[in-house]
Amino acid sequence: MCVTAIAYFVHPKYPFVLLFNRDEVFERPVSEIAEWTDEWEGIVAGRDLMAGGTWLGMNHDGKFVAVTNFRDSNTQTEQQKVPSIAVELDNRGAFLSRGLIPLQILRKNVNIVGELENLWEERSRYRSFNLLAGDVKGSGLYYFSVNQTENAFNGLKQLEQGLHCMSNTDISNNWKRTTTLKDELDCFLKNHEEFSPLDLLPLLTPELASNEPTQRAVSVFYKSNPINIGEKTISFGTVSSTIITVSISNEVNILERTWSRDQLSYADTSKSFYIST
Template sequence: MCLIAFGWKVLTDTPLVLAANRDEFYRRPTAAAGFWQEHPAMLAGRDLEAGGTWMGVTRSGRFAAVTNFRDPAQTARAARSRGELAVNFLTGETTPEDYLRPLAAAGDDYAGFNLLVGTVEELWYYSNRLGDEPARPLPPGIYGLSNERLDTPWPKLLRARSRLAALIDAGTLDHDALQAAVADRSLAPEHALHPSEHGARMDRRLSAQFIVTPDYGTRATTTLSMQRAGNGAETTIAWRETRFDHSGQPAGRTDYRFRAALSPGGRG
């Protein structure tokens, strides 16, 4: 399970603002977010088991995030890791549209996924579990993504989206406030769960925004903003990753702040 709440172009000077939880088994080895030695322009955490990432940005303003699509009917191990989807976009130069187009033909190579890819100018969404629905650009708005389709009204997603909207309205976009928007550890009432949560036979403990169980839980929270200055000619990226141990206590934090060196036209 994962949770991403993000505002896309709802503020003139902030194309993207985001708060996200990465939930994973504690036994799965992970490296903290940093710039990769083999890809020095890419900032991302690293899954040390399969080699990919769940979220990252680059010094040219590219962004990508992937979540699992929970589908009990399709649990067979896939040929390729979903984490490579984010890495391949971040380390490439194609537009989001051109990157996503061939994935429709290769979707069966991966287990179910939701994928966000973009630059400071455009943000696209695609899932390989939505039949023939094509990749699509997102209009300005406040969105939530977990382990079903974009904006599926799971209680924790609705809370995150509402809290992010309140922060945006108040102009409170610092890392601490953003992190709090996805930090709720309370469980959703059984009657409030969405039909897809019942259909996926989810453990009710997974209905919390921030998950703590003995073997599985929220391993990290990432907060991110892309802010423009200088008549839009400069974009500053602010990133924070806060990591947690198996008891849900903070176990480390990494902060980065840098100017994106945008390519001509600002396409990243």
């Protein structure tokens, strides 16, 4: 479960705006958004400390990638939608982590289309996923989807400039959480000439959560919920909210808000840099 919205060359002063709510088990260890080093130098992203990858990242060349799980929202129960840490650990050898995909695309001097074409050839090595990737300077925005359950591989699709919203089903589906976030972002951009990531944060925050079990998974913000899986009790919900803005002067501003387990408190991390030209 996750949801992301992108405004790609919609606003005259901010040609790239991205909102991302990450829904995950709170027990899964992560580190906050930061500059990566060594072989991944130039990448700015949070880090999954269990599998080593990331769910959302950007580099200093202006490339970005966002990845979500792909789930059948019509037939799965809430327990089935929530990943079990134990299951993922037991199956580490069966599939590669989807969090490794952004790293491959964000490496230095990598062609996005070429890397996505390679991903198409390697798709069977990953669990089902949705992916948005592109260049914030305008050379292209792409959607890629793999649904292993239904053996449906949508391949690579180039998207037009505009507003796009992706969650855990096909990007063309009008799921409540995607249409809500897309409409709210559209309204915000039409009514704000200047803004910061902090100004956009209310579009992702707990006020949007629902206490109704049937509405929890389709709300923009997923309210923390204890779930029993076998003998384990885990907490699942929105663990972080991230905003990225890129100005016409190529200034990148990122705000990541990491939520406590009860979602009543948080810690903010900010990053700023200029895209290399």
